[in-house]
Amino acid sequence: MAVTTFAYYPGCVAEFSSKELDATTKALAPMLDIELVPMPAATCCGAGDIAEAKPNLYLTLNVRILSQAEEMGHDILTICNVCTMNLRRANKLVKEDPRLLEQVNEELVKAGARPYEGTKEVTHLLWYISTEEGLSLLESRGPRGLSGLRVAPYYGCQLLRPSSVLGFEDPDRPQSLERLIRALGGEVADYEAKSKCCGFPIILARQEVALKESHVALSQARDAGADCMVTPCPLCHLAMDAYQRKAEVLNGTEYNLPVLHLPQLLGLALGLSTDVMQFKRHMVPVDRVLETVGA
Amino acid sequence: MPTTTFKIFRFQPDAPRPEPYYQDFVLEHEPQMTLLDAILDLQNEQDGSLAIRYSCRSSICGSCACMADGRTVLACMQQVEELKARTGDDVVQVDPMGNFAPIKDLVVDLDPFWEKFRSVKPFLIPDGPAPEKERIVPTEAMQRLYKESRCILCAACYSECNSLAADPEFVGPAAFAWGYRFAADIRDGERKERAKLYSGKHGIWDCTRCMYCNERCPKGVDPRDAIEKLGGVAFQEGVQHDKGARHAKAFLISMRTGGKLNETLLVPFTDPIGAPLDAPFALKMLRKGKAPSPLPHKIKQHDEVKRLIKNVKETI
Numbered sequence: 001m002a003v004t005t006f007a008y009y010p011g012c013v014a015e016f017s018s019k020e021l022d023a024t025t026k027a028l029a030p031m032l033d034i035e036l037v038p039m040p041a042a043t044c045c046g047a048g049d050i051a052e053a054k055p056n057l058y059l060t061l062n063v064r065i066l067s068q069a070e071e072m073g074h075d076i077l078t079i080c081n082v083c084t085m086n087l088r089r090a091n092k093l094v095k096e097d098p099r100l101l102e103q104v105n106e107e108l109v110k111a112g113a114r115p116y117e118g119t120k121e122v123t124h125l126l127w128y129i130s131t132e133e134g135l136s137l138l139e140s141r142g143p144r145g146l147s148g149l150r151v152a153p154y155y156g157c158q159l160l161r162p163s164s165v166l167g168f169e170d171p172d173r174p175q176s177l178e179r180l181i182r183a184l185g186g187e188v189a190d191y192e193a194k195s196k197c198c199g200f201p202i203i204l205a206r207q208e209v210a211l212k213e214s215h216v217a218l219s220q221a222r223d224a225g226a227d228c229m230v231t232p233c234p235l236c237h238l239a240m241d242a243y244q245r246k247a248e249v250l251n252g253t254e255y256n257l258p259v260l261h262l263p264q265l266l267g268l269a270l271g272l273s274t275d276v277m278q279f280k281r282h283m284v285p286v287d288r289v290l291e292t293v294g295a
Numbered sequence: 296m297p298t299t300t301f302k303i304f305r306f307q308p309d310a311p312r313p314e315p316y317y318q319d320f321v322l323e324h325e326p327q328m329t330l331l332d333a334i335l336d337l338q339n340e341q342d343g344s345l346a347i348r349y350s351c352r353s354s355i356c357g358s359c360a361c362m363a364d365g366r367t368v369l370a371c372m373q374q375v376e377e378l379k380a381r382t383g384d385d386v387v388q389v390d391p392m393g394n395f396a397p398i399k400d401l402v403v404d405l406d407p408f409w410e411k412f413r414s415v416k417p418f419l420i421p422d423g424p425a426p427e428k429e430r431i432v433p434t435e436a437m438q439r440l441y442k443e444s445r446c447i448l449c450a451a452c453y454s455e456c457n458s459l460a461a462d463p464e465f466v467g468p469a470a471f472a473w474g475y476r477f478a479a480d481i482r483d484g485e486r487k488e489r490a491k492l493y494s495g496k497h498g499i500w501d502c503t504r505c506m507y508c509n510e511r512c513p514k515g516v517d518p519r520d521a522i523e524k525l526g527g528v529a530f531q532e533g534v535q536h537d538k539g540a541r542h543a544k545a546f547l548i549s550m551r552t553g554g555k556l557n558e559t560l561l562v563p564f565t566d567p568i569g570a571p572l573d574a575p576f577a578l579k580m581l582r583k584g585k586a587p588s589p590l591p592h593k594i595k596q597h598d599e600v601k602r603l604i605k606n607v608k609e610t611i
Contacts, residue, residue, distance in 0.1 A: 012555045012556035012558070012592070013556070013558070015555070015592075016555075016556070016558055016587035016592065017558050017580075017584075017585045017586070017587055018585070019584065040594065040595040041594055041595040041596040041599075042594065043550060043554040043555065043594055043600055044546070044549065044550060044554065044555045044556045046546060046550070047546065047556070048504055048523070049542060049543040049545075049546035050543070050546050050547065050550065051523055051526075052523050052526030052527065052530075052543045053526060053527065053530045053540075053543040053544065053546070053547055054527065054530065054547070054607070054609055055523065055524065055527050055609065055611055056607050056608065056609050056610060056611075057603065057604065057607045057609070060603050060607050061550070061600065061603065064599065064600075064603070085506075107603060107606060107607050108599075108603075110602070110606060111599045111600075111602035111603045111606060112596075112598065112599050112602065113596070113599040113603075157457075157504065157505045157506050157507075158504070158506060160506075161505070161506035161507060161509065161510045162506050162509040162510050162517075163510060164509075170381075171510060172365060172366055173381075173382075196457055196505070197457035197458075197503045197504075197505035199457075199461070199503055201502075201503055201504045202458075202500070202501065202502070202503050202539065204538065204542055204561065204562060204565040204566055205500055205537070205538035205539040205541075205542050205565055205566070206462070206500070206501055206503075206538070206539070207569075208462075209458060209461045209462045209465075209501060209503070210461075210503065212461035212462070213457055213458075213460070213461045213503060216460075238585075242580065242583075242585060246576070280583075281583050281584050281585065282583070283579065283583060283585075
């Protein structure tokens with residue numbers, strides 16, 4: 001497979017509080033025949049919050065990011081559900097409505113930014129690697145496997161819904177993570193709540209509600225006998241890992257469930273150094289997982 | 296003709312068997328048959344006690360919403376064969392809507408839904424006395440609330456709302472779609488009062504953005520988008536006291552000062568009272584490197600962003 005070049009949009013959380021995700025993705029990229037080109041002038045996507053306060057500003061800022069990718073000549077690769085949804089939503093809105101694109105471009109030009117022609121796409125790493133082509137690429141890398149590690153796939157919301165914006169797979173029967181886990185030699189710990197909400201968007205404003213939400217997936221994954229959970233989204237990761245102890249206290253139970261970022265699971269199977277993947281930055285220790293896979 | 300097994304949730308609290316159970320019904324039917332017609336057929340031919348609420352049978356009254364294979368649908372809008380094609384299974388499981396207490400079989404107690412609907416004042420509250428002739432509204436002004444006007448109150452959105460599952464008092468997606476429908480109506484005189492009313496404890500800032508409402512709505516209302524727009528209305532009206540609004544404001548500050556999210560500012564700004572009390576957690580995050588520098592994260596060409604913030608007008 002030839003090398004695919006992407007405009008790399010890691011999103012704020014992967015760049016700052018969850019640096020381990022960004023570092024792992026960058027180290028993993030060459031193993032997956034991906035070249036990642038940084039986007040130094042890209043803003044935050046607004047994570048739904050800018051859209052909530054100032055919808056037109058949200059749209060303009062996101063189209064500015066898309067236009068930067070267009071100037072670079074590459075589609076965008078994301079590693080966050082929320083970035084994916086926000087960028088794709090903006091892209092869809094202006095691609096379907098030339099008049100709207102014109103209005104947004106007027107603002108961009110007035111502000112000294114490049115107008116957007118509507119020619120770029122936004123893809124999440126999970127989508128790139130869970131296609132048949134991606135899976136055979138993984139196989140050709142001779143993965144050392146996951147030694148039957150039982151992994152609970154956790155999708156979260158905004159990589160699936162609304163399907164009119166995301167549309168990669170059936171939002172009610174997603175299988176991309178399952179395909180990956182199996183291809184890498186792991187076992188799938190299946191459970192119903194894998195595409196329910198982790199509560200992260202309201203974890204600061206409505207902590208109790210959010211922690212009751214994360215409880216649903218965490219407790220089900222635990223009961224399904226998972227050794228760990230894997231997620232394609234760093235916001236879900238924060239809710240499930242960093243806030244796991246808080247959810248245990250509020251819900252009066254224990255999960256004790258290590259949570260991996262998607263690229264970390266790939267990295268473990270492909271033999272990426274554990275130092276690079278920075279597991280020490282996780283709140284829930286992953287020692288048990290590392291032992292099982294012999295990392 | 297195709298044959299389908301319907302695995303239907305049964306609950307008849309007054310019957311000799313009062314606890315809930317599933318019952319299998321087998322039905323041979325026309326390929327185009329809808330789920331509602333199939334259930335009514337079973338009711339007529341196999342078990343007269345099978346209960347479902349319905350009326351128009353043509354996707355407009357919003358009475359027959361229920362769960363088919365785990366998805367809330369209007370039974371009259373959903374063909375049985377489509378359901379089977381989706382799952383690749385000849386068995387269709389039918390349940391009552393979620394987030395509601397079942398009364399009998401597929402019939403649920405909608406009282407909380409109607410109560411919350413009423414609580415948003417889902418009617419026009421004009422500013423001043425009625426004019427002698429009708430109030431003329433330009434087409435563009437009505438287009439802004441066209442989507443929300445299509446809501447038929449079927450409660451499919453409410454059935455799978457993840458916030459509601461965690462907080463049963465959350466007002467919920469359909470009610471807020473109606474809230475926006477009137478808050479955005481240029482004839483309405485209570486925009487600010489509505490912004491305040493909807494920003495309460497179980498209000499718009501409770502929405503966890505799970506997007507189930509947008510996914511399930513059979514009429515394309517996109518209730519989450521309406522809730523998002525109500526956030527915009529609250530900002531325009533200066534109703535920004537709620538922690539949820541402060542959370543959004545912190546994103547705007549990050550955008551203005553650097554262009555990327557300043558997570559370390561986000562926490563105390565959202566919750567200035569609660570955050571200091573949670574120092575042990577903050578310390579743990581700090582130790583794990585999860586509390587990045589509180590200084591602005593400056594992007595290249597940030598001037599463009601500052602100009603956009605200054606120039607872009609909101610039209611909500």
